[in-house]
Amino acid sequence: MSLVVEMRVAVEAVLVASRLCQSVFKTLVLGESLAKDDKSPVTVADFGAQAVVNALLLKHFPDDPIVGEEDSKDLKSNTALSGRVLGLVNGVMESKMTTEQMFNNIDRGNYVGGRTGRFWTLDPIDGTKGFLRGDQYAVCLALIVDGTVELGVLGCPNLPHDLSKPDGECGSILVATRGDGAFQRSLTSDIMTRISTTRVENPAETRLCEGIEPLHSSHATNGQIMAHLLQNSNNHSPTNIRMDSQCKYALVARGDAGIYLRVPVSSTYQEKIWDHAAGKLIVEEAGGRVTDILGRELDFGSGRTLKENEGILATGGTVLYDKVYAAVKSVVKS
Numbered sequence: 001m002s003l004v005v006e007m008r009v010a011v012e013a014v015l016v017a018s019r020l021c022q023s024v025f026k027t028l029v030l031g032e033s034l035a036k037d038d039k040s041p042v043t044v045a046d047f048g049a050q051a052v053v054n055a056l057l058l059k060h061f062p063d064d065p066i067v068g069e070e071d072s073k074d075l076k077s078n079t080a081l082s083g084r085v086l087g088l089v090n091g092v093m094e095s096k097m098t099t100e101q102m103f104n105n106i107d108r109g110n111y112v113g114g115r116t117g118r119f120w121t122l123d124p125i126d127g128t129k130g131f132l133r134g135d136q137y138a139v140c141l142a143l144i145v146d147g148t149v150e151l152g153v154l155g156c157p158n159l160p161h162d163l164s165k166p167d168g169e170c171g172s173i174l175v176a177t178r179g180d181g182a183f184q185r186s187l188t189s190d191i192m193t194r195i196s197t198t199r200v201e202n203p204a205e206t207r208l209c210e211g212i213e214p215l216h217s218s219h220a221t222n223g224q225i226m227a228h229l230l231q232n233s234n235n236h237s238p239t240n241i242r243m244d245s246q247c248k249y250a251l252v253a254r255g256d257a258g259i260y261l262r263v264p265v266s267s268t269y270q271e272k273i274w275d276h277a278a279g280k281l282i283v284e285e286a287g288g289r290v291t292d293i294l295g296r297e298l299d300f301g302s303g304r305t306l307k308e309n310e311g312i313l314a315t316g317g318t319v320l321y322d323k324v325y326a327a328v329k330s331v332v333k334s
Protein backbone atom coordinates (compact mmCIF):
# COMPACT_ATOMS: atom_id res chain seq x y z
CA MET A 1 0.00 0.00 0.00
CA SER A 2 1.64 3.27 -1.08
CA LEU A 3 0.97 6.03 1.41
CA VAL A 4 3.36 8.65 0.02
CA VAL A 5 0.68 11.34 -0.32
CA GLU A 6 -0.90 10.47 3.03
CA MET A 7 2.51 10.73 4.72
CA ARG A 8 3.27 14.12 3.16
CA VAL A 9 -0.14 15.54 4.12
CA ALA A 10 -0.02 14.05 7.64
CA VAL A 11 3.45 15.45 8.35
CA GLU A 12 2.41 18.87 7.03
CA ALA A 13 -0.77 18.84 9.15
CA VAL A 14 1.16 17.86 12.31
CA LEU A 15 3.74 20.58 11.60
CA VAL A 16 1.09 23.29 11.20
CA ALA A 17 -0.69 22.12 14.37
CA SER A 18 2.60 21.96 16.31
CA ARG A 19 3.41 25.55 15.32
CA LEU A 20 -0.06 26.64 16.40
CA CYS A 21 0.48 25.00 19.80
CA GLN A 22 3.88 26.65 20.18
CA SER A 23 2.45 30.08 19.41
CA VAL A 24 -0.43 29.55 21.85
CA PHE A 25 1.94 28.57 24.64
CA LYS A 26 3.82 31.84 24.31
CA THR A 27 0.60 33.85 24.71
CA LEU A 28 -1.68 31.55 26.72
CA VAL A 29 -3.58 33.51 29.33
CA LEU A 30 -5.68 32.43 32.26
CA GLY A 31 -9.18 31.45 31.15
CA GLU A 32 -8.07 29.98 27.83
CA SER A 33 -8.65 26.44 28.98
CA LEU A 34 -11.80 24.62 30.06
CA ALA A 35 -12.46 21.55 32.17
CA LYS A 36 -14.25 18.79 30.22
CA ASP A 37 -17.00 16.59 31.70
CA ASP A 38 -14.30 14.15 32.94
CA LYS A 39 -12.52 17.15 34.60
CA SER A 40 -9.55 16.90 32.21
CA PRO A 41 -8.31 20.19 30.70
CA VAL A 42 -8.77 21.33 27.09
CA THR A 43 -7.25 24.56 25.77
CA VAL A 44 -7.68 26.85 22.78
CA ALA A 45 -4.65 25.03 21.31
CA ASP A 46 -6.37 21.59 21.49
CA PHE A 47 -9.40 22.98 19.61
CA GLY A 48 -7.26 24.94 17.14
CA ALA A 49 -4.96 22.02 16.37
CA GLN A 50 -7.92 19.69 15.79
CA ALA A 51 -9.56 22.26 13.46
CA VAL A 52 -6.44 22.68 11.28
CA VAL A 53 -5.50 19.00 11.06
CA ASN A 54 -9.08 17.99 10.22
CA ALA A 55 -9.38 20.78 7.62
CA LEU A 56 -6.18 19.66 5.89
CA LEU A 57 -7.26 16.00 5.94
CA LEU A 58 -10.68 17.00 4.54
CA LYS A 59 -9.05 18.98 1.74
CA HIS A 60 -6.84 16.09 0.58
CA PHE A 61 -8.95 13.06 1.57
CA PRO A 62 -12.59 14.23 1.60
CA ASP A 63 -13.96 10.69 2.06
CA ASP A 64 -11.83 9.74 5.07
CA PRO A 65 -13.59 9.82 8.46
CA ILE A 66 -11.67 10.96 11.56
CA VAL A 67 -11.71 9.75 15.17
CA GLY A 68 -10.57 12.88 17.03
CA GLU A 69 -10.45 13.55 20.76
CA GLU A 70 -12.22 16.93 20.88
CA ASP A 71 -15.66 18.20 19.89
CA SER A 72 -17.00 21.74 19.63
CA LYS A 73 -19.76 21.45 22.27
CA ASP A 74 -18.06 23.49 25.03
CA LEU A 75 -16.51 25.91 22.55
CA LYS A 76 -19.86 26.76 20.95
CA SER A 77 -21.18 28.12 24.22
CA ASN A 78 -18.13 30.38 24.79
CA THR A 79 -17.96 33.20 22.23
CA ALA A 80 -14.71 34.70 23.56
CA LEU A 81 -12.89 31.37 23.42
CA SER A 82 -14.26 30.41 19.98
CA GLY A 83 -13.18 33.81 18.63
CA ARG A 84 -9.67 33.22 19.96
CA VAL A 85 -9.53 29.74 18.39
CA LEU A 86 -10.74 31.11 15.04
CA GLY A 87 -7.99 33.73 15.11
CA LEU A 88 -5.37 31.06 15.78
CA VAL A 89 -6.66 28.76 13.05
CA ASN A 90 -6.87 31.49 10.42
CA GLY A 91 -3.43 32.67 11.47
CA VAL A 92 -1.88 29.41 10.23
CA MET A 93 -4.23 28.28 7.42
CA GLU A 94 -3.94 29.52 3.83
CA SER A 95 -7.69 29.18 3.19
CA LYS A 96 -9.54 31.01 5.93
CA MET A 97 -12.61 29.53 7.64
CA THR A 98 -15.72 30.97 9.25
CA THR A 99 -16.69 30.18 12.84
CA GLU A 100 -19.28 27.69 11.56
CA GLN A 101 -16.72 25.98 9.32
CA MET A 102 -14.30 25.81 12.25
CA PHE A 103 -16.92 24.06 14.42
CA ASN A 104 -17.67 21.65 11.53
CA ASN A 105 -13.97 20.90 11.07
CA ILE A 106 -13.55 20.13 14.78
CA ASP A 107 -16.65 17.92 14.72
CA ARG A 108 -15.42 15.90 11.77
CA GLY A 109 -13.52 14.07 14.50
CA ASN A 110 -16.73 12.39 15.67
CA TYR A 111 -16.30 9.11 13.74
CA VAL A 112 -16.95 5.94 15.74
CA GLY A 113 -14.06 3.93 14.26
CA GLY A 114 -14.41 0.21 13.65
CA ARG A 115 -13.07 -2.98 12.15
CA THR A 116 -13.43 -2.21 8.42
CA GLY A 117 -12.47 0.68 6.16
CA ARG A 118 -9.98 3.48 6.40
CA PHE A 119 -10.01 6.34 8.92
CA TRP A 120 -7.67 8.74 10.70
CA THR A 121 -7.29 9.15 14.43
CA LEU A 122 -6.12 12.44 15.94
CA ASP A 123 -5.07 13.63 19.38
CA PRO A 124 -4.55 17.36 18.74
CA ILE A 125 -2.61 17.68 22.00
CA ASP A 126 -1.74 14.55 23.89
CA GLY A 127 -0.58 15.49 27.36
CA THR A 128 -2.61 18.70 27.69
CA LYS A 129 -1.42 18.92 31.30
CA GLY A 130 2.18 18.74 30.11
CA PHE A 131 1.46 21.43 27.51
CA LEU A 132 0.05 23.74 30.19
CA ARG A 133 3.16 23.20 32.33
CA GLY A 134 5.51 23.99 29.43
CA ASP A 135 6.55 20.37 29.52
CA GLN A 136 6.17 17.50 27.04
CA TYR A 137 3.13 17.07 24.78
CA ALA A 138 2.53 15.61 21.33
CA VAL A 139 0.33 16.17 18.28
CA CYS A 140 -0.60 12.63 17.28
CA LEU A 141 -2.06 11.50 13.95
CA ALA A 142 -2.45 7.98 12.56
CA LEU A 143 -4.13 6.29 9.62
CA ILE A 144 -5.92 3.02 10.38
CA VAL A 145 -7.03 0.64 7.61
CA ASP A 146 -9.20 -2.37 8.46
CA GLY A 147 -8.13 -2.15 12.10
CA THR A 148 -4.38 -1.93 11.39
CA VAL A 149 -2.29 1.22 11.94
CA GLU A 150 -0.63 1.92 8.56
CA LEU A 151 0.82 5.40 9.15
CA GLY A 152 1.74 7.28 12.31
CA VAL A 153 3.06 10.80 12.88
CA LEU A 154 4.04 12.31 16.25
CA GLY A 155 4.83 16.00 16.59
CA CYS A 156 6.82 16.59 19.80
CA PRO A 157 7.57 20.34 19.94
CA ASN A 158 9.32 20.31 23.34
CA LEU A 159 11.22 17.04 23.04
CA PRO A 160 15.01 17.60 23.23
CA HIS A 161 16.89 16.26 20.20
CA ASP A 162 19.38 14.84 22.67
CA LEU A 163 17.76 13.76 25.93
CA SER A 164 21.03 14.24 27.83
CA LYS A 165 20.92 17.95 26.85
CA PRO A 166 17.50 19.08 28.08
CA ASP A 167 18.35 22.73 27.39
CA GLY A 168 19.63 22.02 23.88
CA GLU A 169 17.68 22.09 20.63
CA CYS A 170 14.21 20.61 20.81
CA GLY A 171 11.24 19.82 18.59
CA SER A 172 10.95 16.58 16.61
CA ILE A 173 8.51 14.94 14.23
CA LEU A 174 8.55 11.14 14.20
CA VAL A 175 7.02 9.24 11.28
CA ALA A 176 6.42 5.63 10.26
CA THR A 177 4.51 3.76 7.60
CA ARG A 178 4.03 0.04 8.14
CA GLY A 179 6.90 -2.02 6.76
CA ASP A 180 9.12 0.97 5.93
CA GLY A 181 10.92 1.74 9.22
CA ALA A 182 10.68 4.78 11.47
CA PHE A 183 12.20 8.21 10.93
CA GLN A 184 12.53 11.56 12.64
CA ARG A 185 13.17 15.13 11.55
CA SER A 186 13.33 18.40 13.43
CA LEU A 187 10.47 20.90 13.28
CA THR A 188 12.61 23.21 11.16
CA SER A 189 14.33 20.91 8.64
CA ASP A 190 12.78 18.31 6.36
CA ILE A 191 15.77 15.94 6.51
CA MET A 192 14.55 12.58 7.79
CA THR A 193 16.87 10.25 9.69
CA ARG A 194 16.14 6.65 10.55
CA ILE A 195 15.60 5.83 14.21
CA SER A 196 15.83 2.53 16.05
CA THR A 197 15.05 1.18 19.47
CA THR A 198 17.76 0.08 21.90
CA ARG A 199 19.57 -3.19 21.19
CA VAL A 200 20.12 -3.68 24.88
CA GLU A 201 18.73 -7.00 26.12
CA ASN A 202 19.53 -6.51 29.80
CA PRO A 203 16.86 -4.42 31.60
CA ALA A 204 19.53 -3.13 33.99
CA GLU A 205 21.20 -1.34 31.09
CA THR A 206 18.16 0.60 30.03
CA ARG A 207 15.51 2.87 31.54
CA LEU A 208 11.78 2.69 31.99
CA CYS A 209 9.50 5.58 31.08
CA GLU A 210 6.10 6.14 32.61
CA GLY A 211 3.40 8.80 32.81
CA ILE A 212 3.41 11.57 35.36
CA GLU A 213 -0.21 11.32 36.51
CA PRO A 214 -0.43 8.59 39.21
CA LEU A 215 -4.14 8.10 38.48
CA HIS A 216 -3.45 7.23 34.83
CA SER A 217 -0.97 4.43 35.46
CA SER A 218 0.53 2.76 38.50
CA HIS A 219 3.99 3.94 39.49
CA ALA A 220 4.04 1.47 42.37
CA THR A 221 3.47 -1.53 40.08
CA ASN A 222 6.15 -0.27 37.69
CA GLY A 223 8.53 -0.13 40.67
CA GLN A 224 7.73 -3.76 41.54
CA ILE A 225 8.19 -4.87 37.92
CA MET A 226 11.58 -3.15 37.67
CA ALA A 227 12.65 -4.62 41.05
CA HIS A 228 11.65 -8.07 39.77
CA LEU A 229 13.63 -7.55 36.56
CA LEU A 230 16.73 -6.39 38.42
CA GLN A 231 16.65 -8.84 41.33
CA ASN A 232 19.72 -10.77 40.17
CA SER A 233 21.55 -7.75 38.89
CA ASN A 234 24.35 -5.89 40.65
CA ASN A 235 23.32 -2.68 38.94
CA HIS A 236 21.43 -0.01 40.81
CA SER A 237 17.93 0.36 39.52
CA PRO A 238 18.18 3.07 36.83
CA THR A 239 15.89 6.05 37.46
CA ASN A 240 12.59 6.05 35.63
CA ILE A 241 11.81 8.82 33.16
CA ARG A 242 8.44 10.41 33.97
CA MET A 243 6.94 12.21 31.02
CA ASP A 244 3.52 13.21 29.68
CA SER A 245 2.09 12.13 26.33
CA GLN A 246 3.12 9.86 23.47
CA CYS A 247 6.59 11.39 23.73
CA LYS A 248 7.12 8.22 25.83
CA TYR A 249 6.74 6.13 22.65
CA ALA A 250 9.17 8.54 20.97
CA LEU A 251 11.74 7.82 23.71
CA VAL A 252 11.42 4.06 23.17
CA ALA A 253 11.55 4.44 19.36
CA ARG A 254 14.76 6.49 19.59
CA GLY A 255 16.40 4.18 22.12
CA ASP A 256 16.39 6.82 24.89
CA ALA A 257 14.36 4.40 27.02
CA GLY A 258 14.00 0.64 26.65
CA ILE A 259 10.62 0.19 28.32
CA TYR A 260 7.28 2.05 28.50
CA LEU A 261 4.75 0.60 30.92
CA ARG A 262 1.20 1.78 31.53
CA VAL A 263 -0.44 -0.44 34.14
CA PRO A 264 -4.06 0.62 34.70
CA VAL A 265 -5.13 2.04 38.05
CA SER A 266 -8.85 2.19 37.29
CA SER A 267 -10.70 -0.98 36.25
CA THR A 268 -13.23 1.01 34.21
CA TYR A 269 -11.06 3.42 32.17
CA GLN A 270 -10.64 2.43 28.51
CA GLU A 271 -7.52 3.73 26.75
CA LYS A 272 -8.35 5.85 23.67
CA ILE A 273 -7.10 4.84 20.20
CA TRP A 274 -5.71 8.37 19.55
CA ASP A 275 -3.49 8.05 22.64
CA HIS A 276 -1.58 5.05 21.21
CA ALA A 277 -2.01 4.49 17.45
CA ALA A 278 0.86 6.63 16.10
CA GLY A 279 3.26 5.77 18.93
CA LYS A 280 2.68 2.04 18.64
CA LEU A 281 3.50 1.94 14.91
CA ILE A 282 6.56 4.18 15.31
CA VAL A 283 8.00 1.96 18.08
CA GLU A 284 7.35 -1.22 16.09
CA GLU A 285 8.86 0.21 12.91
CA ALA A 286 11.90 1.27 14.94
CA GLY A 287 12.38 -2.37 15.97
CA GLY A 288 10.34 -2.58 19.17
CA ARG A 289 7.30 -4.47 20.34
CA VAL A 290 4.02 -3.04 21.69
CA THR A 291 1.18 -5.00 23.29
CA ASP A 292 -1.10 -4.60 26.26
CA ILE A 293 0.15 -5.76 29.68
CA LEU A 294 -1.42 -9.19 29.09
CA GLY A 295 0.67 -9.61 25.93
CA ARG A 296 -2.26 -9.09 23.53
CA GLU A 297 -1.96 -7.09 20.31
CA LEU A 298 -3.60 -3.65 20.61
CA ASP A 299 -6.97 -3.76 18.84
CA PHE A 300 -7.55 -0.51 16.95
CA GLY A 301 -10.67 -1.91 15.27
CA SER A 302 -12.93 -1.97 18.31
CA GLY A 303 -14.18 1.63 18.16
CA ARG A 304 -12.92 4.87 19.70
CA THR A 305 -11.32 3.04 22.62
CA LEU A 306 -9.00 0.06 23.10
CA LYS A 307 -11.77 -1.71 24.96
CA GLU A 308 -10.34 -5.17 24.28
CA ASN A 309 -7.01 -4.25 25.90
CA GLU A 310 -5.59 -3.48 29.33
CA GLY A 311 -2.72 -1.06 29.72
CA ILE A 312 0.38 -0.83 27.54
CA LEU A 313 3.74 -2.62 27.39
CA ALA A 314 6.23 -1.25 24.86
CA THR A 315 9.90 -2.19 24.65
CA GLY A 316 12.85 -2.07 22.29
CA GLY A 317 13.57 -5.49 20.73
CA THR A 318 11.88 -8.82 21.35
CA VAL A 319 14.38 -10.25 23.85
CA LEU A 320 13.86 -7.30 26.18
CA TYR A 321 10.11 -7.57 25.56
CA ASP A 322 10.04 -11.23 26.64
CA LYS A 323 11.89 -10.41 29.88
CA VAL A 324 9.64 -7.48 30.76
CA TYR A 325 6.50 -9.40 29.87
CA ALA A 326 7.55 -12.28 32.14
CA ALA A 327 8.12 -9.79 34.98
CA VAL A 328 4.74 -8.13 34.36
CA LYS A 329 3.10 -11.57 34.48
CA SER A 330 4.57 -12.42 37.84
CA VAL A 331 3.87 -9.02 39.40
CA VAL A 332 0.42 -8.28 37.96
CA LYS A 333 -1.72 -11.23 38.95
CA SER A 334 -5.03 -10.09 37.50
Ligand SMILES: Nc1ncnc2c1ncn2[C@@H]1O[C@H](COP(=O)(O)OS(=O)(=O)O)[C@@H](OP(=O)(O)O)[C@H]1O
Pocket residue numbers: 040069123125126127128129210211212213214215216217243244245246266269272275
Ligand atom coordinates in the same frame (compact mmCIF):
# COMPACT_ATOMS: atom_id res chain seq x y z
N1 LIG B 1 -7.89 7.41 34.10
C1 LIG B 1 -7.05 7.43 33.10
N2 LIG B 1 -6.22 6.39 32.89
C2 LIG B 1 -5.36 6.40 31.87
N3 LIG B 1 -5.25 7.40 31.00
C3 LIG B 1 -6.06 8.47 31.15
C4 LIG B 1 -6.98 8.55 32.19
N4 LIG B 1 -7.64 9.72 32.08
C5 LIG B 1 -7.14 10.34 31.01
N5 LIG B 1 -6.19 9.60 30.43
C6 LIG B 1 -5.44 9.85 29.22
O1 LIG B 1 -4.10 10.11 29.49
C7 LIG B 1 -3.62 10.94 28.45
C8 LIG B 1 -2.36 11.58 28.85
O2 LIG B 1 -1.46 10.53 28.90
P1 LIG B 1 -0.12 10.71 29.57
O3 LIG B 1 0.69 9.51 29.26
O4 LIG B 1 0.45 12.06 29.22
O5 LIG B 1 -0.60 10.71 31.06
S1 LIG B 1 0.26 10.84 32.29
O6 LIG B 1 1.59 11.29 32.02
O7 LIG B 1 0.18 9.52 32.87
O8 LIG B 1 -0.47 11.87 33.02
C9 LIG B 1 -4.72 11.91 28.25
O9 LIG B 1 -4.62 12.42 26.94
P2 LIG B 1 -4.91 13.97 26.68
O10 LIG B 1 -6.31 14.23 27.16
O11 LIG B 1 -4.81 14.02 25.18
O12 LIG B 1 -3.85 14.78 27.40
C10 LIG B 1 -5.96 11.03 28.44
O13 LIG B 1 -6.48 10.54 27.24
Ligand SMILES: [Mg+2]
Pocket residue numbers: 040041042069128
Ligand atom coordinates in the same frame (compact mmCIF):
# COMPACT_ATOMS: atom_id res chain seq x y z
MG1 LIG C 1 -7.66 15.47 26.70
Ligand SMILES: [Mg+2]
Pocket residue numbers: 123125126127274275
Ligand atom coordinates in the same frame (compact mmCIF):
# COMPACT_ATOMS: atom_id res chain seq x y z
MG1 LIG D 1 -4.25 12.05 24.69
Ligand SMILES: [Mg+2]
Pocket residue numbers: 046069123124125126127128
Ligand atom coordinates in the same frame (compact mmCIF):
# COMPACT_ATOMS: atom_id res chain seq x y z
MG1 LIG E 1 -5.52 15.35 23.85
